[in-house]
Amino acid sequence: MEKINSQEHLVIIGNGIAGVTLAQRVRQGSDCRITMVSAESRLHFSRTALMYVYMGHMRLQDIVPYADWYWQEQKIELVHDFVERVDISQKKLMLRQGDPLHYDKLVLATGSSATYYNWPGQTLQGVQGLVSLQDLELMETNTAGIAQAVIVGGGLIGVEMAEMLRSRGIAVTMLIRDKLYWHNVLPQQEAQLVTDHIQHHGIELLLQEELQEILGDTSGKVRAIRTRNGKELPCQFVGITTGVKPTVEFLKDAGIDIDRGILVNEFFETSQPEVYALSDCAQFRNPAPGQPTMEQLWYTGRLHAEALAFTLLGDRKPYQRGPWFNSAKFFDIEYQTYGTVPAHFTEQHESLYWQNEEATKAIRLLYEKVTARLLGINLLGIRYRHDLCHHWLGQGYTLHEVMQELPAVNFDPEFFQRYEEALLRQYYTRFPDQQPPVKHTNWWELRKRFGLFSDSASC
């Protein structure tokens, strides 16, 4: 693969975290012309922060990470327009308002939108998802002056929406298919802790319950929903948070292979030359064993873009994600996860699990029973150092090796109570043969010893 040359025009559709990261990384290595097209907003904004605008913590301009001067100085052109269709043979984008845009290389980073499952009444006014800026504006209108809301789906967007609605004093009921909140991802104990916490914040959870239909009034607005079990709940707003689907409709006739998402290989190459797709809208043809076909997170969007930038800059590298990580916040409780902690354990799994008496903090270290190799970490209300957890997982640490370095991993603020003692006690009870560490490990020593920092620094 040739490096993109300075005469070529790279056009990116979408200015979310994936599109923006790609533009930035390519710009670092090339003088080529770069244009980002977005119908959603002229400037890139942080999608994950939409909730804070609704709750009044920030204004819209506060969730814009890069001001105008940045794009001008970086010579990254911004086009605020809707791409009607892509003409692959002519290498042209047909825009709704502007003139057609010619490209030499095209990157599709169009993201996704809420998935609907053909529920009766799903087009009534007051039914919506929360993905885009326009969704936020719609939510402002749809929730003005209302008293009751129902959220369908027990995932991360669902709890964000619940928190948003609660901030305006709106009564919220969540329909959750599983026995506990987010139990398709969180193991029993963590899911129970988070479920209790959400309920404690005044959210009503209808567990093992699904949406049957949405009922409207004569003016076409939502007035209630009916559940699978026949329960009718009056409400003036229905939040749909049952996952997202790739935004690919405008590519129907473009001649690009599409399944649910735009099909790509491990270089993010689509079925058409010079056309790439990544992040929410992309679907891997052949994911590595055990890896998902679609990765639709903020973090993976950024990682995809970093990998594709290498390819566009002539250093053709397959995408290798490395150890998984993610984070979220459920009202007052922060969540971090490193590596792989499945919702349901098999007999090969064993874990150290600790939680405090108030059930606001928890730590789980999951390991392979036979080899004691660390598989993953779940944290609730406690922060660990990403760099060190990544190192442990990447280097295949055993639980015993992890325990030697455990005191160095905590990232909680100064003066906070430390909980590693409790975990260590559990560990030594389970493994009485293991010796306590000879000396207290310190993060700065480990950072230096393992080289857990980059040598480049821009500030």
Added chain:
Amino acid sequence: MIGLILISIGLLGILVAAVGADYISPVLTGLGGTAVFTAGALLYIWQSRRQKSPAEQNHGLWQKEATSRGASAWVIGFVLTGFYVLLYWFPNTLQGLIQAMEPLSQWLRNRPSDQWFLYGTFYTLAVLIMGVFALLKYRSSRYHIIRTISVMFFQLGFAFLLPGLLLMLNKPEYYFSYFWPLKYDYLFPGTVDYLVRDGAALGVFMVFWGAVFSFLATPVLTYFYGKRWYCSWVCGCGGLAETAGDPYRHLSDKSRKAWRWEVAIIYPILGFVILTTLFLWINSWSEGRLLGDLSGGFASTYGFFIGAMFSGVVGVGFYPLMGNRVWCRFGCPMAAYLGLLQKHFSRFRISTNGGQCISCGNCSTYCEMGIDVRWYAQQGEPIIRASCVGCGICAHVCPRGVLKLENGPREDRYAGSPLIKRDELRILS
């Protein structure tokens, strides 16, 4: 509701003391009103903060007009600004309120009340009452609880009770928590001379204390802990900003232009105060032969424009409009001095946790010093900025726990996380 009624009665009492001293004892209405106001404010704060969980504390800040430069914010801004103008240049207009504090002044200092005692009393009360607000708002964090208690303690003990006690004992009034170049005249020859002459052994100790803190303790403490040991743990200006000013912290300007103004103003002010001090000493040693009236002119110019106009009128008066650290960010020479030490000779930094930043912007929004924290965090870099006062609110409002204030080795202090690729771009070139 009872809290609001008490606040209203208290304010009315203070108003009557200010304007109606001829008809009714200002002590009764003024001091009584202040006490009722305090009780009402504490009650109201307790009730309104307790019912919000830690993550709910910033709900609606940009939607309520009082905290988003709405009409009431302008009114509070004008009233505060006007109060400072009266205090500095027309203190006689505050006679009623000054008289109201008479018993308190006699009890604490054994001498009549004056406008500075009135100011000190109100200032300390503001720090204490709103200190309770900050304690409740940040109750989930031990860092903030300890830090808030620290600023309340230093304001009450070191900046109010102790100077009063010194006066009672007929010693020079001295604030052990303020140092040159913030309290610029503490190292002016006139003050040194007066302290040594008037305070005898204690005066010598005061001069020694001030000099040691300015030139020895400040660099040493800043080396180990960064600027925060002073700006957000000890300093009275910082104390007011972290308590009474906390509801306004998001109003600071984060733009690149604001940073350019900051650099263009604060370092010249530091230069100004250093020059003034040097001139005064040269003048003093040469007994006026070398510089004539020049140094005196420098000192009074500095006192008027920086000491009164900037730190008082603009610094606090503009809280509801420009945020709570206008003085600390644009004007304070001590902050400039500490900032240079923090940037170049310190172990302090705010670490970013790997690649966890989601660029939401809470950190930048709630940075009272107007630092674009997110700029660094989203690139996995540590935040090392001269202006950072180490209040720790960025780390507190981060919904992903990405930031941590810490002191570590200076080696590789600027190095970022290996888990994220970054721009080689600086905001200020």
